[in-house]
Amino acid sequence: MSDDLYRELILDHYRHPSNFGHLKAPTGKYRDSNSNCGDVIQMEVRVENGKIEDVMFTGVGCAVCIASASLLTENVKGKNVEKVLEMGEPDVLALLGLKSITPERAKCAMLPLKVLKMSLLQEQKQA
Amino acid sequence: MVETSENVQKIRRDFPIFSRLENGKRLVYLDSAATSQRPVQVINAVRRFYEQMNSNVHRGLYEMSEEATQAYEDARSNIASFIGAKPEELVFTRNATEALNLVAYSWGRANVREGDVIVTTEMEHHSNFLPWKLLATEKNAKLEVVKITDEGLLDEDSLDEKLKLGPKIVAFTHASNVLGTINDAKGIAKRVKDAGAICVLDGAQSVPHMPVSVKEIGCDFMAFSGHKMLGPMGIGGLYGRYELLEAMPPFLTGGEMIKEVHIGEVNWNDVPYKFEAGTPNVEGAIGLSEAVNYLRSLGMDWVRSHEKELTAYALSLMVKESSVQVYGPLDVEKRGGVISFNVDGVHAHDVAQILDTEGIAIRSGHHCAMPVMDRYGIPAAARASFYIYNDKEDVEALIKGIEKVKRVFSVE
Numbered sequence: 001m002s003d004d005l006y007r008e009l010i011l012d013h014y015r016h017p018s019n020f021g022h023l024k025a026p027t028g029k030y031r032d033s034n035s036n037c038g039d040v041i042q043m044e045v046r047v048e049n050g051k052i053e054d055v056m057f058t059g060v061g062c063a064v065c066i067a068s069a070s071l072l073t074e075n076v077k078g079k080n081v082e083k084v085l086e087m088g089e090p091d092v093l094a095l096l097g098l099k100s101i102t103p104e105r106a107k108c109a110m111l112p113l114k115v116l117k118m119s120l121l122q123e124q125k126q127a
Numbered sequence: 128m129v130e131t132s133e134n135v136q137k138i139r140r141d142f143p144i145f146s147r148l149e150n151g152k153r154l155v156y157l158d159s160a161a162t163s164q165r166p167v168q169v170i171n172a173v174r175r176f177y178e179q180m181n182s183n184v185h186r187g188l189y190e191m192s193e194e195a196t197q198a199y200e201d202a203r204s205n206i207a208s209f210i211g212a213k214p215e216e217l218v219f220t221r222n223a224t225e226a227l228n229l230v231a232y233s234w235g236r237a238n239v240r241e242g243d244v245i246v247t248t249e250m251e252h253h254s255n256f257l258p259w260k261l262l263a264t265e266k267n268a269k270l271e272v273v274k275i276t277d278e279g280l281l282d283e284d285s286l287d288e289k290l291k292l293g294p295k296i297v298a299f300t301h302a303s304n305v306l307g308t309i310n311d312a313k314g315i316a317k318r319v320k321d322a323g324a325i326c327v328l329d330g331a332q333s334v335p336h337m338p339v340s341v342k343e344i345g346c347d348f349m350a351f352s353g354h355k356m357l358g359p360m361g362i363g364g365l366y367g368r369y370e371l372l373e374a375m376p377p378f379l380t381g382g383e384m385i386k387e388v389h390i391g392e393v394n395w396n397d398v399p400y401k402f403e404a405g406t407p408n409v410e411g412a413i414g415l416s417e418a419v420n421y422l423r424s425l426g427m428d429w430v431r432s433h434e435k436e437l438t439a440y441a442l443s444l445m446v447k448e449s450s451v452q453v454y455g456p457l458d459v460e461k462r463g464g465v466i467s468f469n470v471d472g473v474h475a476h477d478v479a480q481i482l483d484t485e486g487i488a489i490r491s492g493h494h495c496a497m498p499v500m501d502r503y504g505i506p507a508a509a510r511a512s513f514y515i516y517n518d519k520e521d522v523e524a525l526i527k528g529i530e531k532v533k534r535v536f537s538v539e
Contacts, residue, residue, distance in 0.1 A: 005480065006477070006481065006535050006536075011535075011536065036492060037475075037476055037491070037492040037493070037507055038492060038493040038497065038500065038506045038507050039474075039476075039506070039507075040506065060474075060506045061474060061476075061506075062474035062475075062476035062477045062480075063473075063474060063476075063477045063536075064476070064477075065474075065476075105476075105480070108476060
């Protein structure tokens with residue numbers, strides 16, 4: 001099953017991630033790491049009227065983690081913050097094109113969404 | 128002992144785990160630095176305890192409890208002699224982590240004062256770093272960290288510099304769980320003692336893999352874990368010089384560790400029982416004693432030379448790969464059977480996951496040694512580690528697995 005993990009979609013997004021870098025004027029920003037492996041993701045968002053206008057990320061991680069961040073940032077642009085806060089593991093797996101994932105790798109896949117949500121919550125607190 | 132492979136085949140037959148498959152393939156177990164496998168002799172010893180003498184130790188006056196107490200104390204003597212210590216100098220703990228914490232909490236709290244210097248190194252597992260960092264914070268003492276060289280050795284000048292500060296404690300690892308580096312424990316212990324400090328050795332990665340004698344080394348404390356040396360999980364030990372243990376306050380309190388308890392006054396038990404509060408891990412001690420017997424029958428010199436041979440072979444193949452970065456010294460005289468590496472452009476997690484599809488079990492991540500990761504500017508590393516049941520075929524499987532990683536990720 002782990003051979004499935006390394007299909008072109010994930011490898012492509014790992015090698016050439018979308019939205020990798022920094023935003024000029026983020027309204028929210030959050031950074032977190034996976035304690036067991038040291039993967040680090042930082043998300044920067046610009047929210048206007050409850051909508052994600054722009055989002056970019058930086059970080060270091062495995063193929064699953066980086067591809068997840070890349071696909072996630074593509075997916076949430078233009079979405080309502082409330083909708084994004086409702087996203088969960090099934091949504092991330094669907095983006096990655098995976099039916100299932102082992103618990104250890106789920107932590108890699110889910111780190112970007114976790115960090116994105118924190119950046120949105122932090123943004124809400126400041127707004 | 129000429130045909131290594133035949134020897135290894137014989138050893139492998141003692142380990143039931145090797146009859147299972149990993150992802151439908153032969154299990155190539157290269158993660159013994161995290162935990163070793165256990166031979167049937169150890170499993171049977173634990174089983175025998177529960178089937179034939181299960182009862183609580185000490186103070187039971189019936190035959191079975193006396194047998195259990197005897198077996199527990201025989202285990203202590205046997206394991207103590209394996210590391211060159213007297214039985215009363217061996218405190219059973221859960222693992223090396225607990226042993227190191229015991230020293231920091233008990234000896235450390237009683238002896239470290241504001242402004243004192245505590246020395247550890249950049250090479251340490253978090254378990255030989257965090258207890259000292261906490262102690263330093265609590266006591267307002269200074270934590271000084273000996274640097275490592277690019278090659279992955281302890282920096283001699285840095286060590287000298289720290290020793291000149293007149294430290295109270297110097298804690299260092301005998302063998303690195305990331306770089307494989309074997310430190311000259313005896314030489315360093317002498318310098319530490321000459322500097323007037325207490326010498327704490329982390330033996331978690333050395334005691335399972337080479338002859339180790341605390342008397343020969345001359346350290347004051349040494350921690351080790353049973354599960355890395357064929358023993359059960361949840362049992363480990365702390366060697367402590369008798370006079371030091373004797374003078375130290377207890378770590379955990381409760382049953383077993385007292386002589387007398389009155390509302391107004393308490394008398395602690397003798398060493399080592401003073402440090403073994405509550406019902407101990409009797410099955411663990413008995414299992415570890417059997418593990419020690421197993422290692423003795425192979426001979427620790429053989430274990431070391433076998434791993435040296437495998438490490439040299441693996442390194443010779445890995446350094447040929449320009450896209451593979453190996454960390455730590457390349458000279459097998461200076462290192463043990465732990466090889467941390469990265470494949471260019473591929474995260475260590477992905478390396479481990481792809482190797483798993485070939486039945487190869489390695490570890491990936493920061494190996495509880497984030498200062499070492501920082502030192503080399505890497506977020507993580509893959510790590511293969513060898514033990515008595517590995518052979519050249521396993522090394523070749525690893526190299527083939529790395530080829531697959533390169534194919535999947537199109538690494539040149």
